[in-house]
Amino acid sequence: MNQLLNFLFRYNQLILEGLQETMYMVGLSLLFAVLLGVPLGVITTITREDNIFPNKAINNLLNGVINIGRSIPFIILLVAVIPFTRMIVGTSIGTTAAVVPLALAAIPFMGRIVDNALLEIDQGVIESAEAMGATPWQIVYKVLLPEALPAIILGITLTAISLVSYSAMAGAVGGGGLGDIAIRYGYQRFKLGIMIETIIILVVVVQLIQWAGNKLANSFDHRN
């Protein structure tokens, strides 16, 4: 039994570091995704024709940005933005550097999710706010965001899980993380145990994120 545990935890330190790196990358890029993706989604929605702040030019532009951002495969984005990453972080290698492409991929993803969540809101509720004399800004923060909050929380959960998966590719720019460990140790050095261990941890992490997301979304959902 002891032998088995020793065998299992030989790479403890390594895996723990990997987990921390993954959390760091996912956490930080998720933060940017929310900070920039939510406004992106909100502006895209409200500038639609027949919404509260119609503006065709802005709407077309943002829709284009979201669609282009979402159609570039992550592994390509990862390398393509290297000059940009260097400009921001100062280096193109390492965990922090990996946050830049991760955030860039997550922002349009989040934007589309928020856009869809806001479109789900009953038009009548928005109209009643307009009839009361609410400004577009008041409608955004008093009607749209609170009404769509459960859906937005689930969207953030979805984005977080996608980021966990994307972060596995961050090894390509020396970002580290669990996925990187799985590839370098498990695949390239044929250490199947590590591969399995990291996968189990990733599964648990994803389950936890989804569970917490559902729980939080439910606590804000008063629709029935």
Add this chain to the structure above:
Amino acid sequence: MISVKNLTKRYNSSQGDIEAISGINLKVAAGEIFGIIGPSGAGKSTLIRTLNLLEKPTKGEIIIDNTELTSLSAALLRKERQKIAMIFQHFNLLSSRTVRGNVSFPLEIAGIAKKERKQRVKRLIELVGLSDRADHYPAQLSGGQKQRVGIARALANDPQVLLSDEATSSLDPESTKSILKLLSRIRDELNLTIILITHEMEVIKEVCDRVAVIEAGKIIEEGTVLEIFSKPKKPLTKKFIKSVIDFELPPRVAEYLSDSQHKPGILLRVSFLGENTHQPLISYLVKKFDIDANILYGNIDEIQRVPFGTLVIDLEGKKEKLSASIQFLQEQGLQVEVLEGESIT
């Protein structure tokens, strides 16, 4: 209070332009409950939504409390809209807020300070009788309760005008009655001017002072509810009235009349409105003209506390007495229609 001039709304569609409402003129006095009734697709919803510019009219003027709305800037229109409240068929409450939060919402929009907001919210919730539900979410309320929240919310900024867009159309008859009662109570208490649209004549009969009938985007008939009910002119108006007051003879009576055993007399339909119902006209008729009267069918209703009804009576007696009776009834201001019998009149 409200004056609408030549209001027209045209939609562009692939099949050419559609005029949802065309050349509507209306005048509604302060404190009045004005009903607009029409079948679906007649343009009544477009009309009421144009009044607070949720729909931009193609042309025409809307003057509410001496302010012409169509020429206002966006900011001034928002200010004006705080005084023009609206309630909706599907309530349109915020699902993320409790009853309290929903009623507080328009006050937040108007920038009322938190302390005053709390007091007003409390008072409004009391006014609509929902104090014990103040911390419930809309999903936990019945339709009637949701509409009460809608009304409390609408009244929050002390509006002068309340627009009701089919506010009772998705409620059961009992809730409808209580919401209508509430509307007429707040009209009395707050001297509110209410414009409501509906497709139910019952609603008009219950609360309205005046009514306009709208068909294919035009107002085809307009008057006090009493006038419209007692002397409808257009077929559509008659059809609506028939939905609440049945002029048709019930099958039982029709059968009785077609029965060959039935002695020949004359069959009258007498419609009356107001005071006359307090007088014992029929018994007077029988005594004075020495005839027999048999009431076959009757229907008495009230419109704004004025009795209004129809009687179908079978009179038997001498010919000249019968014609004198008819004349007598007409002299009393009753509408008399001979349904069956020799040509006497």
